[in-house]
Amino acid sequence: MATDLPIEKIRGKSGISHGLVLLLAVACGTSVANLYYAQPLLHTIAVVFHSGSGTTGLIVTGCQIGYAIGLALLVPLGDLVARKRLAPAVLGVAVVGLVLSACAGDVSELIIVAIFVGLGSVAAQMLVPLAASLATDESRGRVVGSVMSGLLLGILLARTLSGLVAGLAGWRTVYWVAAVLVLLLALVLGWKLPNEPVRPNTTYGGLLASVLHFFATSRTLRQRGLYAALGFAAFSVFWTTMAFVLAGPPFRYSETVIGLFGLVGAAGAICANVAGRLADHGKARPLTLLFAVLILVSFGLLYLGRNSLTWMILGIVVLDLGAQGLQVTNQHVIYGLAPTARSRVNAAYMVCNFAGGALGSAIAGAVYGRWHWAGICVLGAAIGLLGLVAAALFTPGERPRAAAVTVEVDDTVLVAARVLGSPTSAV
Secondary structure: OOOOOEHHHHHOOOOOOHHHHHHHHHHHHHHHHHHOOOHHHHHHHHHHOOOOHHHHOHHHHHHHHHHHHHHHHOHHHHHOOOHHHHHHHHHHHHHHHHHHHHOOOOHHHHHHHHHHHHHHOOHHHHHHHHHHHHOOHHHHHHHHHHHHHHHHHHHHHHHHHHHHHHHHHOHHHHHHHHHHHHHHHHHHHHHHOOEOOOOOOOOHHHHHHHHHHHHHHOHHHHHHHHHHHHHHHHHHHHHHHHHHHHHOOOOOOOHHHHHHHHHHOOHHHHHHHHHHHHHOOOOHHHHHHHHHHHHHHHHHHHHHOOOOHHHHHHHHHHHHHHHHHHHHHHHHHHOOOOHHHHHHHHHHHHHHHHHHHHHHHHHHHHHHHHHHHHHHHHHHHHHHHHHHHHHHOOOOOOOOOEEEEEEEEOOEEEEEEEEOOOOOOOO
């Protein structure tokens, strides 16, 4: 298939091609992996730079803060600038951040440059809306689920790759390898991504204003953003402190073995595909409740895992099933809100998601330093319970139907979408 065909020709009657789905899945996984390479290395970095768990954990927080900034300021550009040009340029920022991480002289430098790594990794969130736009309405959940499976595998395998490379060649080599992978990805995307239709005639300021408009006027988007923030906060609470637990008694695992625990969560990637298919059949609400319950239950299992590898592994599997399934379900819902502005809707949603993740990782390091593993499990369970209560309080409703309307933002005419029916309807 020629790579310079416009979207409407690539899409056709059957939707996005399998080859392009695979490319987008790999690209999303490679991009977002940058946020997680540090997690199995935190104990080693803390020892090398003589820093505590709270300070070292801020490396992860820095990545998530950078990611949240990129989501707010860069991802909306996907509705203005062709992603064939935008995504490779943004990945270039990640390459610079990774190279600087490999050269860092102390933990404070790692925390600062982690912000740039996170900023450049938002290319993944430019590509997921592209996949949703290329897919037909009937297959959108499946396509998004497939691309998200690649993204989630990137999250999980990043830890495994990081641990293996660090065990063989040291923690700095992890960042050098990542920089090369991201550079190659940027070149392939610039070559293979399809052209897109003419972009809206608007300003950057108007574009950002419309993101705020969508968030302010869509109750469903705000609710799903809350789900995302709580789910990813709980997810980050565990994975930010996991290396400290597994490196200490009774486990005393090396960074290589710690990295292998990323494979345990691979079930979450399988769940993402299943969740997308079920969401296509109108099961978003029961799926949301189910995944919220799994997140809550996982921390009870993880507490039992403080002295048992079996319970620890089971807890990780359940946590990843809940967190990743919730993510795919949320995204299936929000991509139906404004078909002509999916990058902006996704930006608003993912800012909530990673703001929650950054807060969770920042608190987790301090909690572990004072209350150790019991404190982490109580914190994660409390966040999970809050998420379950929020999900249970939602009024049942059918998936909203989107209709094109004109919205004025800063004297700029933008094509947006309005949810038909009650303005307070929820999904």
